[in-house]
Amino acid sequence: MNKQTADSVNASTGQIVRYAPSTRITHWLVAISFVLLALSGLAMFYPPLFGLSSLFGGGDTMRAVHPWIGVFMVVVFLVLAGKLHRHMRIQQRDRQWLRQIKDVTANREENLPEVGRYNAGQKLVYLVALLSLIVLLFTGLEIWRAYFTAYFPIDITRFAALLHAFFAFVLMLTIIVHIYAAIWVKGSVRAMTRGTVSYGWAWKHHRAWFRDVTKGSLK
Amino acid sequence: MALQSLDIIRRSATTIRAPDARGAHTGEVAKLIDVTKCIGCKACQIACMEWNDLRDEIGTCSGSYTNPADLSDQSWTLMRFTEYENDKGDLEWLIRKDGCMHCADPGCLKACPAPGAIVQYANGIVDFVEENCIGCGYCVAGCPFNVPRISKKDKKAYKCTLCSDRVAVGLEPACVKACPTGAIVFGSKDDMQQHAAERIEDLKSRGFDQAGMYDPAGVGGTHVMYVLHHADKPELYAGLPKDPHISPMVRLWKGVTKPLAALALLGAAAAGFLHYVGVGPNETTEEDEKAARRELEKQS
Numbered sequence: 051m052n053k054q055t056a057d058s059v060n061a062s063t064g065q066i067v068r069y070a071p072s073t074r075i076t077h078w079l080v081a082i083s084f085v086l087l088a089l090s091g092l093a094m095f096y097p098p099l100f101g102l103s104s105l106f107g108g109g110d111t112m113r114a115v116h117p118w119i120g121v122f123m124v125v126v127f128l129v130l131a132g133k134l135h136r137h138m139r140i141q142q143r144d145r146q147w148l149r150q151i152k153d154v155t156a157n158r159e160e161n162l163p164e165v166g167r168y169n170a171g172q173k174l175v176y177l178v179a180l181l182s183l184i185v186l187l188f189t190g191l192e193i194w195r196a197y198f199t200a201y202f203p204i205d206i207t208r209f210a211a212l213l214h215a216f217f218a219f220v221l222m223l224t225i226i227v228h229i230y231a232a233i234w235v236k237g238s239v240r241a242m243t244r245g246t247v248s249y250g251w252a253w254k255h256h257r258a259w260f261r262d263v264t265k266g267s268l269k
Numbered sequence: 270m271a272l273q274s275l276d277i278i279r280r281s282a283t284t285i286r287a288p289d290a291r292g293a294h295t296g297e298v299a300k301l302i303d304v305t306k307c308i309g310c311k312a313c314q315i316a317c318m319e320w321n322d323l324r325d326e327i328g329t330c331s332g333s334y335t336n337p338a339d340l341s342d343q344s345w346t347l348m349r350f351t352e353y354e355n356d357k358g359d360l361e362w363l364i365r366k367d368g369c370m371h372c373a374d375p376g377c378l379k380a381c382p383a384p385g386a387i388v389q390y391a392n393g394i395v396d397f398v399e400e401n402c403i404g405c406g407y408c409v410a411g412c413p414f415n416v417p418r419i420s421k422k423d424k425k426a427y428k429c430t431l432c433s434d435r436v437a438v439g440l441e442p443a444c445v446k447a448c449p450t451g452a453i454v455f456g457s458k459d460d461m462q463q464h465a466a467e468r469i470e471d472l473k474s475r476g477f478d479q480a481g482m483y484d485p486a487g488v489g490g491t492h493v494m495y496v497l498h499h500a501d502k503p504e505l506y507a508g509l510p511k512d513p514h515i516s517p518m519v520r521l522w523k524g525v526t527k528p529l530a531a532l533a534l535l536g537a538a539a540a541g542f543l544h545y546v547g548v549g550p551n552e553t554t555e556e557d558e559k560a561a562r563r564e565l566e567k568q569s
Binding site for chain 1: 419
């Protein structure tokens with residue numbers, strides 16, 4: 051039996067389960083939706099990239115599917131948020147971590163305060179993504195001409211379109227940081243694809259979490 | 270667009286240069302609607318339906334002569350009737366033929382994300398090219414005059430073409446041809462302005478002190494202009510905007526934000542790449558694994 055429960059420790063392989071299968075699947079559903087939304091959104095925002103609409107079978111198909119993918123993404127993200135939200139509160143040690151951001155980017159983790167399940171950067175990515183998605187959902191519904199736009203005054207529609215573009219930009223910038231962090235900190239991609247990290251990885255990057263989950267594991 | 274006689278000077282969402290070698294030596298065209306001469310017969314509405322093959326749904330009476338109740342994908346022009354009681358207590362029946370104003374600085378074209386779905390010809394006509402339209406409705410948000418309408422049937426945007434097809438072959442727009450009182454005239458923009466000036470002089474001599482031409486500068490002027498008896502209060506004419514301009518929100522959304530956002534996103538990706546090359550990845554070493562084991566043994 052190979053059932054993966056989050057935070058479970060396998061002493062024989064020296065692996066800790068960081069993400070349960072359900073978390074991984076929801077993460078990647080959100081990720082795929084995000085990529086589709088970003089490509090179609092950029093095509094509709096930025097004229098030189100309009101060619102991306104061919105990936106969706108043409109401009110009008112793209113315009114038609116974009117909002118549906120958006121609704122799907124928000125729903126799945128909320129499922130993911132249900133799993134993550136309680137870990138994402140910004141604490142005192144997170145503020146210290148952010149003050150020492152130079153140590154973070156220079157790979158001097160030994161100088162940083164101990165990190166729990168998530169570091170301050172991860173928490174910020176989550177919180178910005180949550181905020182952006184809430185704004186994107188409501189502004190997106192407003193500018194969804196097939197169903198909702200007719201019920202609003204024109205200036206609200208203009209404002210919603212502007213906000214939608216702005217928060218899409220904020221989210222894309224955040225996701226670029228998120229993707230780079232996963233490439234930068236080796237072992238992170240494996241955590242989200244296979245579920246597990248090594249003792250050393252947990253000890254190095256998330257020591258407080260490592261202590262927490264290994265407590266009593268060698269009894 | 271296949272109409273070679275109509276040189277395109279602006280094309281929506283397009284980065285390649287528009288063909289502007291020929292220029293518009295014969296000048297820009299304009300339609301002048303003299304509201305003071307209109308009798309509200311709606312011949313222009315019917316002519317528009319006939320020429321453009323449009324059939325709107327039969328609606329219901331809304332208590333006004335305005336019929337249909339609003340512009341639609343099937344009604345590109347519409348007489349809007351306003352009953353106005355002037356300072357002397359007299360009733361004035363103001364009838365304004367509404368439709369696309371063919372702005373020199375078109376908000377619809379600025380907002381449109383689909384390459385070539387909205388074009389502006391050298392003669393000033395702003396045209397929707399429906400086969401390129403993706404139905405997003407951004408043109409509706411961009412328009413200062415609330416003109417474009419999205420069809421429920423094909424989800425594409427429609428509006429008055431100023432009969433670009435007729436104008437291209439030297440004919441006047443269908444509504445102009447049908448107007449029995451000469452309230453709608455068509456010609457070069459210069460001629461129309463001159464004609465309007467004569468009309469305004471005449472109106473002033475008849476006691477309409479505030480008579481004037483409506484060719485709003487906020488959108489760079491328009492290629493559909495009005496002669497109004499109350500040019501100081503255009504709002505009287507079913508909400509004709511006094512100072513129309515492209516909303517600052519649309520300018521911001523479709524202006525500097527585009528290059529800035531693109532630069533910022535590319536910059537972030539480049540910063541990541543340079544960090545990876547310059548500082549390098551953060552790897553978990555054998556030492557870290559050993560340290561983790563030591564800590565576990567301490568615990569037990």
